Amino acid sequence: ETGVTQSPTHLIKTRGQQVTLRCSSQSGHNTVSWYQQALGQGPQFIFQYYREEENGRGNFPPRFSGLQFPNYSSELNVNALELDDSALYLCASSPASGREQYFGPGTRLTVT
Amino acid sequence: AQSVTQLGSHVSVSEGALVLLRCNYSSSVPPYLFWYVQYPNQGLQLLLKYTSAATLVKGINGFEAEFKKSETSFHLTKPSAHMSDAAEYFCAVSPVQGAQKLVFGQGTRLTINP
Numbered sequence: 001e002t003g004v005t006q007s008p009t010h011l012i013k014t015r016g017q018q019v020t021l022r023c024s025s026q027s028g029h030n031t032v033s034w035y036q037q038a039l040g041q042g043p044q045f046i047f048q049y050y051r052e053e054e055n056g057r058g059n060f061p062p063r064f065s066g067l068q069f070p071n072y073s074s075e076l077n078v079n080a081l082e083l084d085d086s087a088l089y090l091c092a093s094s095p096a097s098g099r100e101q102y103f104g105p106g107t108r109l110t111v112t
Numbered sequence: 113a114q115s116v117t118q119l120g121s122h123v124s125v126s127e128g129a130l131v132l133l134r135c136n137y138s139s140s141v142p143p144y145l146f147w148y149v150q151y152p153n154q155g156l157q158l159l160l161k162y163t164s165a166a167t168l169v170k171g172i173n174g175f176e177a178e179f180k181k182s183e184t185s186f187h188l189t190k191p192s193a194h195m196s197d198a199a200e201y202f203c204a205v206s207p208v209q210g211a212q213k214l215v216f217g218q219g220t221r222l223t224i225n226p
Contacts, residue, residue, distance in 0.1 A: 004155075031212060042202055042216030043156070056211025090155055092214075099144045099163055099212055103155040 002027055004104035006091050012110045013081050021076040021107045023091030031055070032074040033101060034066060035090040043090055049074055078109075086111045114139045114205045118217035126225045131175075131190040133220050135203030138184065143205040145186040146214065147177055150200045159201075162186060164208075173197070198224045 005024045013019050025032050031050045035043035045058035049068035063079040072093070078085060088108050092101035119134040137143065144163050148156040160171025167179045177188045186203060200221050204214040 033213065035214075042204075042218050043214070045213040045215070048211050048213060056213050058213065092156075094212055099206055100146065100158055100161050101212065101214060102158060103148075105155040 004091055004093050004102055006089075006104040006107050008107060009105070010108045010110075012112065015081055015083060015111055017081050018077065018079045019081060019109060021078075021089050021091075021109070023074045023076070023093075023104060025072045025074070025091075025093035026095075026102050029093035029095050029102070030072050031094045031096070032068055032072060033092045033094070034074070034076045035092065036060075036085075037088040037090055037106070039087070046076070081111045083111050085109065114143055114207060114215050116203050116205050116215055116217035118201075118203050118220050120220055121218060122221045122223065124223040124225060125193050127195055128192050131188070131193045131197065131222065133188040133201050133203075133222065135177075135186045135188065135217060136184055137186060137203075137205045139205060139207075141208060142179075142181055143207055145177075145179060146204045146206070147171065147175070147186075147188050148202045148204060148216075150202065150219075152199075156202065159188070193222075193224050195224050195226065198222055 033048040034046040037043040047057040048055045052068045068074045088106045090106045092103045094101045115138045147159040162179045170176045203217045
């Protein structure tokens with residue numbers, strides 16, 4: 001059974017640019033959540049997708065957007081990057097029958 | 113709103129000693145509770161979960177946690193620390209209804225002394 005995978009592993013962008021991060025959920029999981037983890041902090045909930053619809057959103061501006069595809073994979077898009085967007089971005093998937101979430105290895109985004 | 117407080121940003125124990133990592137939550141109704149571990153430059157791994165069944169929950173790697181409603185606590189313990197337990201530990205809560213978002217504490221860095 002393949003776990004949650006994310007790509008790319010690392011990314012360096014310039015302030016003002018746009019970025020797309022990708023996530024493949026664990027087999028059989030239909031819910032995907034995205035989190036931002038700043039250095040030395042706990043992860044912060046960005047949003048969640050269930051059956052291709054946004055199913056909850058944290059306190060992040062609209063320039064953070066997402067998609068979920070029919071195969072339950074997902075993308076996180078961030079427009080107009082700011083220096084404070086530098087963080088580890090974590091994707092997590094969860095099964096229809098459970099509340100626990102299983103995390104991918106993350107994408108380290110650096111904005112210069 | 114739900115919140116989590118982890119007492120102690122850094123805990124240091126000797127190899128073979130008891131590990132106790134503290135977590136208190138704030139919620140109007142008992143939520144679902146989780147402990148995750150994060151090794152350097154990696155994602156989070158689920159250690160254990162409480163979802164309103166038994167109050168004493170056993171997880172992987174010899175860890176366990178006890179849900180105490182009266183104290184709004186969900187402390188993580190391990191009887192005997194191993195060098196491989198050195199990592200960052202996060203307590204998280206999730207509401208029983210609605211979106212399955214996790215609200216994390218600030219984390220506790222566990223150091224094991226030989």
